[in-house]
Amino acid sequence: MAPATVSNLSCGFDVIGLALCEPFDTVELELTLTGRVEIMAVSGCNTISRDPGKNVAGAVLKAIADAVGNNTGFRITIEKGIRPGSGIGSSGASAAAAAFAANQLLGGVFSMNETVRFAMEGERLASGAPHADNVTPALFGGITLVRSYEPLDIIPLNVPSELRCVVIHPETEIKTSVARGILDREIPLATAVRQWGNLAGLVAGLYREDYDLIGRSIVDFVAEPRRAGLIRGFTGLRSAALACGALGAGISGSGPSVFALCRGSETASAVLKGMSDAMQAEGIAFDAYLSPVSTAGARLI
Amino acid sequence: MAPATVSNLSCGFDVIGLALCEPFDTVELELTLTGRVEIMAVSGCNTISRDPGKNVAGAVLKAIADAVGNNTGFRITIEKGIRPGSGIGSSGASAAAAAFAANQLLGGVFSMNETVRFAMEGERLASGAPHADNVTPALFGGITLVRSYEPLDIIPLNVPSELRCVVIHPETEIKTSVARGILDREIPLATAVRQWGNLAGLVAGLYREDYDLIGRSIVDFVAEPRRAGLIRGFTGLRSAALACGALGAGISGSGPSVFALCRGSETASAVLKGMSDAMQAEGIAFDAYLSPVSTAGARLI
Numbered sequence: 001m002a003p004a005t006v007s008n009l010s011c012g013f014d015v016i017g018l019a020l021c022e023p024f025d026t027v028e029l030e031l032t033l034t035g036r037v038e039i040m041a042v043s044g045c046n047t048i049s050r051d052p053g054k055n056v057a058g059a060v061l062k063a064i065a066d067a068v069g070n071n072t073g074f075r076i077t078i079e080k081g082i083r084p085g086s087g088i089g090s091s092g093a094s095a096a097a098a099a100f101a102a103n104q105l106l107g108g109v110f111s112m113n114e115t116v117r118f119a120m121e122g123e124r125l126a127s128g129a130p131h132a133d134n135v136t137p138a139l140f141g142g143i144t145l146v147r148s149y150e151p152l153d154i155i156p157l158n159v160p161s162e163l164r165c166v167v168i169h170p171e172t173e174i175k176t177s178v179a180r181g182i183l184d185r186e187i188p189l190a191t192a193v194r195q196w197g198n199l200a201g202l203v204a205g206l207y208r209e210d211y212d213l214i215g216r217s218i219v220d221f222v223a224e225p226r227r228a229g230l231i232r233g234f235t236g237l238r239s240a241a242l243a244c245g246a247l248g249a250g251i252s253g254s255g256p257s258v259f260a261l262c263r264g265s266e267t268a269s270a271v272l273k274g275m276s277d278a279m280q281a282e283g284i285a286f287d288a289y290l291s292p293v294s295t296a297g298a299r300l301i
Numbered sequence: 302m303a304p305a306t307v308s309n310l311s312c313g314f315d316v317i318g319l320a321l322c323e324p325f326d327t328v329e330l331e332l333t334l335t336g337r338v339e340i341m342a343v344s345g346c347n348t349i350s351r352d353p354g355k356n357v358a359g360a361v362l363k364a365i366a367d368a369v370g371n372n373t374g375f376r377i378t379i380e381k382g383i384r385p386g387s388g389i390g391s392s393g394a395s396a397a398a399a400a401f402a403a404n405q406l407l408g409g410v411f412s413m414n415e416t417v418r419f420a421m422e423g424e425r426l427a428s429g430a431p432h433a434d435n436v437t438p439a440l441f442g443g444i445t446l447v448r449s450y451e452p453l454d455i456i457p458l459n460v461p462s463e464l465r466c467v468v469i470h471p472e473t474e475i476k477t478s479v480a481r482g483i484l485d486r487e488i489p490l491a492t493a494v495r496q497w498g499n500l501a502g503l504v505a506g507l508y509r510e511d512y513d514l515i516g517r518s519i520v521d522f523v524a525e526p527r528r529a530g531l532i533r534g535f536t537g538l539r540s541a542a543l544a545c546g547a548l549g550a551g552i553s554g555s556g557p558s559v560f561a562l563c564r565g566s567e568t569a570s571a572v573l574k575g576m577s578d579a580m581q582a583e584g585i586a587f588d589a590y591l592s593p594v595s596t597a598g599a600r601l602i
Binding site: 216 | 313314315316447458488490494496499503508509514517523
C-alpha cells in the first residue's frame, strides 16, 4: 500500500509533500517472466483504465520491467482507496505502491532515488509533469523536500509529533493538467521572495517544532490565487479551518481537496467538524479525513 | 559595534543573512536633548557624509529621535571598519550599530522588531529598498530569516558549530541600487521553484547540521546569473573556493564581495588561500576575511 499525500503545503509548490495515514491505495503484485505488464483488476474506482499504457501503476511497472530486462513482467491488482483527481496524490499513491512492491519483489535492487524516478513515470502519465512531491512522501512517509530534480535530491524533514492534518475532498474533480495550465509561467520576483520566505519559515518551523511559525508560513502567493476559484466553497473552508484553531490551511496539491494543519488531535477534530459544517452549509458533497503524518509511507500489508 | 553580514547566501535572496565576527563598524553615541542628530566624526572612510540626512546612521537615529519625541537627540561618532559598497552589509552594520546603541541608551524600550524597523531606515537611505536581511543578523548575530516584511517576522536559524565563512572583497564598488536594478522584475515559475527548493534545502541543512546539504543548496538561479558579470574574476574565485573544499560559494549580498561557506577552520584557511591566489593571479586588489558566524551581533564594547 501507499498513502495519500498533501503536496505543496501552500508555500512549497512542487517541492514539499506530506504523507497521510489514510486514505491509501493497495496493490497486489506478481513477478512474471512474460516481459509484459498485465493489470488483472482495478477495484474502488470505475474510471481507471486497465490498459497498462494508460494506467499509472502500469506505466511505473513498464519502466521497471524495461530497466530490469530479461523478460521481466508483472501482474498487478489495484485497489483504489483514493479518488482520482482529488488533489491528495491519488496517482502518486498508485505509482508509489507499484514501485515499492516491484522493488520488494526484486529484492530491493533499486535505491531510494531510483524508486522515486520510476514512480515519477506514473506522474508523467497522469499529469504530463513527472513531479516528485507526491510520490516521495507516498514512498517514504513523513514530510519530504525535493530540493532538486536534476540531480534528484530528496530530503526528509522533521515532523513535529503533535502535527495533524485535516483534508476535505469536495466531490468535484480537477485535473492536475488543468490546474497547472492556469498558473502564470512567470511570477514577480517580489512574489517569489514572499513565497520562499514562507517556505524557509515552514522548514524552520518543522525543525523548531514551532507550530505558530508553521501556521504563519502556510501561505501561498503563487498557486492559490489562481486555483482557489476552481474550488467551490474554498474561502469558506479556509475560514472555517482557521476559526476552529487550524495553524493554517490551503489547497492540497492542485485541488480540489483542501488541507488544514493542526496542533493536536482535539483541535484537529474541531477543525474537521468546522470544515465539514461549512461544506454542508454550501450543500457540497465531500469526503473528510483526519490523520497524523504517516511515518511509514509505502509498506507491505 | 555591529558586524559585517553576508546576505542572501545564494539561494535566500532578500530573506537570509549571516553575521560575521569581522570586520565591523563601531559607533560612540551620546543621548542629548537638542532634538537633533549630530555626526561628530566619521573615521575609516572618507566618502561617507557627515550630513545626518545623507548618513545611514543619521537616518536611523533621526527615526528613533522622532519616535521618542521630547526633544530627544543624538551625538554620534562613527568608525567604519567595513568599506561602503562591499556587499557585506556596510550600511547595515552602521544602521544596526546606531539602532542598537540608541536602544541601549534609551533603556531598551524598543523590541527586537522595532529595532530592526529603525535600522531598516538606514537601508532605505543607502539603497532605496528598506531590506532587513543585513540589519537583522548585524543586530542579533547568527543566521537569520526574514520570513515576512509585513508583518515583520524574524526567525533565528540554527548555526552548525563548524561553519566558517570566507569573504573576498575585490576593490571595486557596486552600488546596491545598481545591482538591484539589473535583476529581472519577473522570473520563470520553474526558476523560482528551483530557487526555493534550494532555500528549503539550506534551512534543512542548517538544522540537520548536514554540511553537504548546505553546500548543495548554495546555488543561485536568480541574482547570480545577472550579477556575476559585474564582478571581475567571479568565476575564478568561485572555482578556487570549490576546488579548495568549500561547501559552496556565491555573491555576498549584491556584491562585489564573494563568500564561501566551509566546514572547519582548516578547510576555510585553505579556501581563503585559494581564493586569494585567484585574485592575485588576476591582479585584482582585495581584502580577505575568515570568520566563524558571530553569535552576538551588535554589542557594547
